[in-house]
Amino acid sequence: MKERMPNSSALMKQEFLKKWIKGLQIYSSFKKEMTIFERKKAIKLSADVAIASTRNASTHWSRALMSDVSTDDANHAAKIVVAQISGRKVEKYSSSKGLMMTCSNKILRRSRVASRCRRTRGVGTSVKARSIARKVVKNRTRVLKSLVPGGQEMDGVCLIKETLDYIASLRVQVDVMRHLAAAAERLDPPQRSIL
């Protein structure tokens, strides 16, 4: 997985913005009049697709996200958005499960032996506390997996790496949207709907 340089975040923001706007344009070409709810969905979905595509399918989470959007049969516009923005046909997300299972087995095996070793040393480390701690970490990991797209199929190192990348991308996404909202407020008289 590529390491991201800090100064490329501005480039990422620009790329995200461009793609996001492109997605919105596709949406509006589908439907001229949208309800506020539909507009919100369009904005959100375009944003997700745009941010995922900035990773160029190099991360699991971005692939999973694109796949989720494009396999949602109810949403035709979404599929077009994905195809246009990513520039390629998005297949159903299937991770290289074999590779990742090997990943996780090694880590599990190592941690099991490590925990056995830990037990023999150290005064005052109760075995029970350790196993509780392990359970808690396991539960938290499960929650994390549910938050990161495609997380269910990752384990150990993969999950953490993907999380790092995902968080960084989310921050870009939120940052740009925040700027846009602030700018829109300044440029236009607020057009609040009565809805």
Place this chain on the structure above:
Amino acid sequence: MSGRRSRQSSGSCSSSRITDDQIIELVSKLHQLLPEIRNTTRRSNKASADKVLQETCNYIRNLHKEMDDLSARLSQLLSTVDTDSPEAAIIRTLI
């Protein structure tokens, strides 16, 4: 690090591509990425791993929520999701 002793574990190619050090390094990167937890001192690996995971989940949830709120706000502010190109051009320079 207790991890050192566990090298014996994987009978298979101990490619150690995934070393405990790597895991710790990644966890600490996560640690740095999270604003709230930066000043917390690490007492033990296990405790901080749990805390880091918890803060990570909270952080991601917050980002999702903020995304949702911003989408709602934007859907009100932008009367159409059409080009708005003068706006878009201006915004591009603001970022």
